[in-house]
Amino acid sequence: MSDAPLTSAIPVIRPADRTPGLRRRLAAEAAGTFVLVFAVVGTAVFAAGFTGADGMNVGFTGVALALGLGVVVSAYAFGPVSGGHFNPAVTLGLAVAGRFAWRHVGLYALAQLVGAVLATTVLLLIAAGGPHGFLASAQQSGFASIGSGPLSPGGFSIGSVFLVEAVGTFVFVAVILGVTSAGAENAFAPLAIGLTLTMLALVSIPVSDTSLNPARALASALYGGQEALAQVWLAIVPPLIGAAIAGAVIPRVVAPRER
Numbered sequence: 001m002s003d004a005p006l007t008s009a010i011p012v013i014r015p016a017d018r019t020p021g022l023r024r025r026l027a028a029e030a031a032g033t034f035v036l037v038f039a040v041v042g043t044a045v046f047a048a049g050f051t052g053a054d055g056m057n058v059g060f061t062g063v064a065l066a067l068g069l070g071v072v073v074s075a076y077a078f079g080p081v082s083g084g085h086f087n088p089a090v091t092l093g094l095a096v097a098g099r100f101a102w103r104h105v106g107l108y109a110l111a112q113l114v115g116a117v118l119a120t121t122v123l124l125l126i127a128a129g130g131p132h133g134f135l136a137s138a139q140q141s142g143f144a145s146i147g148s149g150p151l152s153p154g155g156f157s158i159g160s161v162f163l164v165e166a167v168g169t170f171v172f173v174a175v176i177l178g179v180t181s182a183g184a185e186n187a188f189a190p191l192a193i194g195l196t197l198t199m200l201a202l203v204s205i206p207v208s209d210t211s212l213n214p215a216r217a218l219a220s221a222l223y224g225g226q227e228a229l230a231q232v233w234l235a236i237v238p239p240l241i242g243a244a245i246a247g248a249v250i251p252r253v254v255a256p257r258e259r
Contacts (some may be wrong), residue, residue, distance in 0.1 A: 020081045020082070022104070022107070024081055024082075025081055025082040025083070025108075026082070026107055026108070026110075026111040027081075027111070028078040028081035028082035029078070029082045029085060029086060029108055029111040029112055029115065030111040030112065030114050030115035030118075031074075031077075031078055031115060032074035032075070032077065032078035032079070032082065032084060032086045032115065033074070033086040033087070033111070033112040033113075033114075033115030033116050033119070033215055033216075034115040034116070034118050034119045035070055035073060035074045035077070035078075035119075036067075036070035036071055036074050036086050036116075036119075036213075036216070037070075037115065037116040037119035037120060037215070037216050037219055038070075038119040038122065038123065039066045039067070039069065039070030039073075040063060040066050040067040040070055040144075040216065041119065041120055041123055041143070041144045041216070041219070041220055042066075042119075042123050042126075043058065043062055043063050043066035044063050044066075044144035044209075045123060045127060045138050045143065045144055046123075046126075046127075047062060048060070048062060048063050060153070060201075060202065060205045060206060061202065063201065063205060063210075064198045064199075064201035064202045064205060064210075065198055067197055067198060067201045067210065068194040068195060068196075068197045068198030068199075068201070069194065069198075070194075071086065071190070071193055071194040071197050072190050072191055072193070072194035074086055075189075075190035075193060075194070076190050079190060082108075083100075084190065085100075085108060085112065086112060086115075086213075086215075087112060087212070087213040087214075087215060087216075088108070088109040088112055088113070088213070088214045088215055088240070089169050089172075089173065089212065089213060089214060089239040089240055089242070089243035090172075090173060090176060090243065091105055091108045091109060091112070092105060092240055092243045092244055092247065093169075093173035093176070093177070093243035093244060093246050093247035094173075094176075094177075094247065095247065096243075096244050096246075096247025096248050097177055097246075097247035097248070097250065097251045098251065099177070099180075099247075109214075109215070112215040113215045113218060113219070115215070116215040116216050116218065116219035117218075117219045117222065119219060120143070120219040120220055120222065120223055121223075124143075124223050139223060139224060139225055140225065142209075142220070142221075142224040142225065142227065142228045143220050143221075143223040143224035143225075143228065144209060144220050144224070145209065145217070145220040145221045145224035145227075145228035145231070145232070145235075146161070146165070146208050146209050146210070146211040146217050146220070146221075146231070146232070146234060146235035147161065147208070147209070147227065147228060147231035147232075147234055147235075148160070148161045148208075148231065148234065150227060151209065151224075151227060151228060151231055152206075152207060152208060152209065153205060153206050153207075153209055154206040154207060156206075156207045156208070158234065160207050160208075161207060161208040161234050161238075162234060162237075162238045163238075164203070164204045164207045164208050165204070165208055165211060165212060165234065165235060165238035165239050165242070166238035166239065166241050166242040167242060168200045168203070168204050168210075168212050168239075168242070169212045169238065169239040169240075169241075169242035169243050169246070170242035170243070170245055170246045171196070171200060171242075171246075172193075172196055172197060172200060172212055172242075172243075172246075173242070173243045173246035173247060173250070174246045174249075174250045175192065175193060175196045176189075176193055177246065177247070177250045177251065177254060178250065178253075178254045179192045179193065181254040197212070200212065208234070208235070211235035211239065212239050213235075213239065214235060214236040214239055214240065216235075217232055217235030217236060218232060218235075218236070221235075
C-alpha cells in the first residue's frame, strides 16, 4: 500500500509521481505547527490581557479565533504537502484509524514539536523586548500553558481539565475523520476543522486554557515555569487518549477514505 493516501488529514488530489518526499512533509508539518502555535500563544500572551496588557485584551474569544484561524491558514498553506496534522494527537488518531503510516508517527510528532518550540522561542524573544516586567509576568502566569488550579483561567480541577482536553480532542479528531472521509466536501475541510477548533476552544479555554495539542502544550510549558512543567502531562495524556478513541471508533461511523 502506498504511503500517500495514509498521510492526509487534509485531502489533496495529486499525481502519484508528485507526492512530496518525507523530508518535505516533515518540514511542512514543522512550518504549519509554527504558524499555529505562534498565532494562539502569541495572542494569549500579547493580546488577551492574561499578563495585564491594558488596552489589548481580545479575551477568550480572540484566542479561540486565533487558534481556529491558525489551523485554517496552516492547513491551506502546508496541508497539500504534509496532510496538515500539526498536532501529535491528530497524527496518532489518524494512525489508529488506518489513515496514516505508523512508522512515520514519531517523525511527524518530532517535526511538530520542533515547529512549536521554535514558535514559543520567538515569542519569548519578542516578550523580552516588552515593557519592564512583561516577560516575567508572562512566565509567572505560565506563558499560556495548560493546567489546573493556578494555570486554569477559571480555577478548575485536574479532573475537569483532564475531561475537557480528552473529550475536546476526541471531537476534534472525529470531525477531521468525518470531513476528510469519502463523499465529504473536501475543499472545505480545512475551514470545518478550524471552526471546530474555535468552537472547542470557546468551551475549554476557561477550564484548561486549551491545548488539544501536546506539541503546543510542551512548547508553552518550556517557558512557563515549574508549575507548567509539572502539569504538562494534562495536556499530553488526555488528548492522546481522546484521539486514539476517536481513531478507533469514528471510522465505524463515517465512510472510510478511498485508498
